[in-house]
Amino acid sequence: MWKAELRSLVEALRREVEERNLGEVVGRVSPGEAASIGTETRRVYIDVDFDTYLRLGIRIGEYLGVATVLGSAMLGRVVEVRRRHVAHVTHVQTLYAPVEDPEGLRTPAQIALEPLTECPLKEVENCEPTPVYTPVDPLSVVFKPSPNFIAKMLGLPGEGVLLGRLYAGGAELPVEVRLPERALYQHVLAVGTTGAGKTVLLKNMALSTLHEIRNATVVALDLQGDYLLTTLPPETPGLYQPLDEITVIMPTTRHFIDRHRDDIQHIAAEILGDGHTLLDVNEDEATKAVGYALAKLFIEDTYPGARLIEAEIRAENAEVKEIAAKVEAGSRVFTLRLLPWAMKFAETYAEVPRLFPYFSERVSLLFQRLIHMAGQEHDIDAIMRQLDAVAESAARRIKLHQSQADNFVRGMHMVYETGLFDVSYNIADPTGQRTLATFGEPDYMDLHGLVAVDLRNFRETPTVASAVVYRVLSMIFKARDEELQRGAEPWPTFIYIDEAHYYFPQAGAREDFNKEVVEAMINKLTRLGRVRKIGVIFATHSPADLNDLAIQLTNTKIAMRSEPKVLERVDMADYAGELAYAQSGVAVVKSFTYTTHAITLKTLPPQTKHRGI
Amino acid sequence: MAVERFGILAEYLAVAKKALTPLPPREAEDSRPYAVRPIGEGLIRRVEGGVWRFAPVAVDGSTRKLSGPHFSAYVVGVAVYGAGERAVSFIPGDLGRRFLALRAPRDVLEAVERDERLDFLIVRRSDGTYLDERCGCTDEDIFDEIRISAESAALLHVAQRDAGDLAVLDGPIYLDHWAKTRLLAIRLDAVEKLRKAGIAAVGVVKRVAKSRKLCTEEALEALSLSVDTHHCNDAYVASLAAPQRGIYLIGPFHLGYAGKDLRGYSFPDKVFWYASIYGSAFRVEMLADDFKRLGGDAEEVAAWLAWTATNRGAPYVIDVADVFARRLTAGLLIALRTAVKSRNISLTYDSEMEFLNALREYVEGGA
Numbered sequence: 001m002w003k004a005e006l007r008s009l010v011e012a013l014r015r016e017v018e019e020r021n022l023g024e025v026v027g028r029v030s031p032g033e034a035a036s037i038g039t040e041t042r043r044v045y046i047d048v049d050f051d052t053y054l055r056l057g058i059r060i061g062e063y064l065g066v067a068t069v070l071g072s073a074m075l076g077r078v079v080e081v082r083r084r085h086v087a088h089v090t091h092v093q094t095l096y097a098p099v100e101d102p103e104g105l106r107t108p109a110q111i112a113l114e115p116l117t118e119c120p121l122k123e124v125e126n127c128e129p130t131p132v133y134t135p136v137d138p139l140s141v142v143f144k145p146s147p148n149f150i151a152k153m154l155g156l157p158g159e160g161v162l163l164g165r166l167y168a169g170g171a172e173l174p175v176e177v178r179l180p181e182r183a184l185y186q187h188v189l190a191v192g193t194t195g196a197g198k199t200v201l202l203k204n205m206a207l208s209t210l211h212e213i214r215n216a217t218v219v220a221l222d223l224q225g226d227y228l229l230t231t232l233p234p235e236t237p238g239l240y241q242p243l244d245e246i247t248v249i250m251p252t253t254r255h256f257i258d259r260h261r262d263d264i265q266h267i268a269a270e271i272l273g274d275g276h277t278l279l280d281v282n283e284d285e286a287t288k289a290v291g292y293a294l295a296k297l298f299i300e301d302t303y304p305g306a307r308l309i310e311a312e313i314r315a316e317n318a319e320v321k322e323i324a325a326k327v328e329a330g331s332r333v334f335t336l337r338l339l340p341w342a343m344k345f346a347e348t349y350a351e352v353p354r355l356f357p358y359f360s361e362r363v364s365l366l367f368q369r370l371i372h373m374a375g376q377e378h379d380i381d382a383i384m385r386q387l388d389a390v391a392e393s394a395a396r397r398i399k400l401h402q403s404q405a406d407n408f409v410r411g412m413h414m415v416y417e418t419g420l421f422d423v424s425y426n427i428a429d430p431t432g433q434r435t436l437a438t439f440g441e442p443d444y445m446d447l448h449g450l451v452a453v454d455l456r457n458f459r460e461t462p463t464v465a466s467a468v469v470y471r472v473l474s475m476i477f478k479a480r481d482e483e484l485q486r487g488a489e490p491w492p493t494f495i496y497i498d499e500a501h502y503y504f505p506q507a508g509a510r511e512d513f514n515k516e517v518v519e520a521m522i523n524k525l526t527r528l529g530r531v532r533k534i535g536v537i538f539a540t541h542s543p544a545d546l547n548d549l550a551i552q553l554t555n556t557k558i559a560m561r562s563e564p565k566v567l568e569r570v571d572m573a574d575y576a577g578e579l580a581y582a583q584s585g586v587a588v589v590k591s592f593t594y595t596t597h598a599i600t601l602k603t604l605p606p607q608t609k610h611r612g613i
Numbered sequence: 614m615a616v617e618r619f620g621i622l623a624e625y626l627a628v629a630k631k632a633l634t635p636l637p638p639r640e641a642e643d644s645r646p647y648a649v650r651p652i653g654e655g656l657i658r659r660v661e662g663g664v665w666r667f668a669p670v671a672v673d674g675s676t677r678k679l680s681g682p683h684f685s686a687y688v689v690g691v692a693v694y695g696a697g698e699r700a701v702s703f704i705p706g707d708l709g710r711r712f713l714a715l716r717a718p719r720d721v722l723e724a725v726e727r728d729e730r731l732d733f734l735i736v737r738r739s740d741g742t743y744l745d746e747r748c749g750c751t752d753e754d755i756f757d758e759i760r761i762s763a764e765s766a767a768l769l770h771v772a773q774r775d776a777g778d779l780a781v782l783d784g785p786i787y788l789d790h791w792a793k794t795r796l797l798a799i800r801l802d803a804v805e806k807l808r809k810a811g812i813a814a815v816g817v818v819k820r821v822a823k824s825r826k827l828c829t830e831e832a833l834e835a836l837s838l839s840v841d842t843h844h845c846n847d848a849y850v851a852s853l854a855a856p857q858r859g860i861y862l863i864g865p866f867h868l869g870y871a872g873k874d875l876r877g878y879s880f881p882d883k884v885f886w887y888a889s890i891y892g893s894a895f896r897v898e899m900l901a902d903d904f905k906r907l908g909g910d911a912e913e914v915a916a917w918l919a920w921t922a923t924n925r926g927a928p929y930v931i932d933v934a935d936v937f938a939r940r941l942t943a944g945l946l947i948a949l950r951t952a953v954k955s956r957n958i959s960l961t962y963d964s965e966m967e968f969l970n971a972l973r974e975y976v977e978g979g980a
Contacts, residue, residue, distance in 0.1 A: 086701075090936035093924050099665075101665065101668070103694065
């Protein structure tokens, strides 16, 4: 190649960068250093004059673009910035005076860049970026890339759930990082220490899921009541509006009813008016009054200072099915769809050994038969009354060993103690106990929008919380499965599970749990869920306690501030340096959808009210 | 640029057939008669340090020579530290482009002079005479010629920029050799333009073993020293005048020249100090007019330059500029030698040694 051609080639690179709006030219690849592209390491050094260095304030982790002499457009990350004073450059040492010469700062900055991805320069707009294979020549043009170029070269999808904005050089860039819908069906695991911003990330993702994915249902397992606040605005307005409607599955246990028996009676009397009590009205009115009271109690407990404007209660055969309440909280009015939830033993007993880890393997196999021995009545109170007789009969008729019989009796007592079965609201009247309201399970086909499973009352009882979760998730899976069997396209359902180790522990992490049951549930949700359009988003601060399967079966990992050991567990030890002391909200995402490498981002600030820590 | 154009130059040198006669050695320094008198009392002052007070522009020139039987090439590089957008500006570079004086047979000089591609060459002295076989000059004359010219050109650039109020030059403010009046005029013109721009010029003379400005009766008396003036130089007097431990300023002294030279040039009066840095010395000098204008700051400048002395015995700013200038000329000499050798032009033994020296300095970064 002739000199003139070479010169015009080098000069044309700058024009190309400017004409294609790839970014602002900041310098050239240093002729004084070797630019190395190898299989193991990739390093390119760039000389940037002092004024440009000052103006741009280039920082570690920041992205820079390179237009190479061989015609590639590359995106790289700054891994090192070398600054030297003139006194160092010249090896001049004063004997006595400490050098305070500010002029000596005017040296070029030398930047070491790790090239990440490349595209042909002339086809940047329509190319799928690849890892870097092309050598980089000295004098290649270096530029501060435009947001579009960065997004393009990182292969960031334009659609999907918004995770946050690209984070580089300690600052947020105006580049959105999204996770496409298909990635959610291959499931996500977020890890990070307390206060790293996991919950904010998950809540924001949930909002974005509802916003971006048509007909999406988000089911959030809510141990702390975080998702219940998604109807309220944050301190500063965000990108998304708070939800206008939320559905809450409210496990209503016998203990809860007992605790609030008088409250329910008083609230019901208020709504009935004219000095009437629940015993003075017909069955339907009484059931609805109980439903109203439950809603009011829930609102007082969850949204302090909020007002229940009106409530429409749907009840069938004394069962409170749903309370649709209009709630006013500050300047916000939203709809609360409250679904009191309890299990009917007669309908669910076959599942009991899979929901509760109390029974031995043998008793689990015989469980249905043992229940049948109690007779035709399968409500839990009837069973409990005949428990000893059943155990005796089983020992005699089916030669059940005494220890197994004891296990059955003990297990049933523990199940009964949960208070989750055959829950009703009764009042004693002169004729005896009068049942005014019962509680059951909702129509799982009819769950839309954000569905929070309120587990606040089970913070200290992980086994009970897990039983609720397994039942709800099984039934949601069943609903999607039925849609699939019918040949219909299942509705996209995304299950957000914060503190996932609480429900899906690892062997040894908790005493009373059934490994097979836990792993069967994870398998069902993740492996089988995919075709049923179920995506699971797990989050935990303690991946050591989270079941291995949950880690193996999540194809997207999001790591926030964490200890190196934690990152090692999720195969992200490479990012320990970046994440050990990361700011809250900073996350590294590794996903098969980002084809070339992991992406560092900063989550959006809370998009709805958030309590924080 | 340099490598390519050195190739063109080498083509001319390769066809030079006539060997050059060697130049005579320079005669002893012969400056005009001068008188030195102390200014005020308390001529020995200990420098105690203080804040990093000044941000001067520093100008330093470096020269090197490459010779063969048929030619001598004298390379100059000037570094200006602290005058522009970048820390250092250069000749050759953004301050000017002529940096190579060539002594060769007349026909070669005439040929290269006509070649527009070789616009970086100097083939005549400032009086217009060719640097040929009959130039009647010494190597030192040519070095002085190109260094003073290049440094003065650099100073003119400094004067045009908003570069503060102080310029420190490597070497004397002007040469007081009786035969260098043309160079004196060039230098004084540049210094005058600096003054008009509000910039005072200060010279730092590092090589003082041949200087005898303190060897006058009046100066020695003022310093209360009894020294045989026939066996005296400034370095010796400075070492006697100031304690060996510590940094001291000796002066100020006024230096005035008698009369005018043959062409009517007068040498303006100077004021100077000697800085004694734990026994080693350099001279700081400025025009007497600048001394008056700066008032008390004049001595503070001298003290600051002494206080910022480096391990090589020069003020920090001068040392920095010097390293850049030396690195520049080392690179130029290496490139020139490469071009010349590639045309099978033989070099003198001294030049090969000079080349090796330049190569070492270049690799070590010029320090």
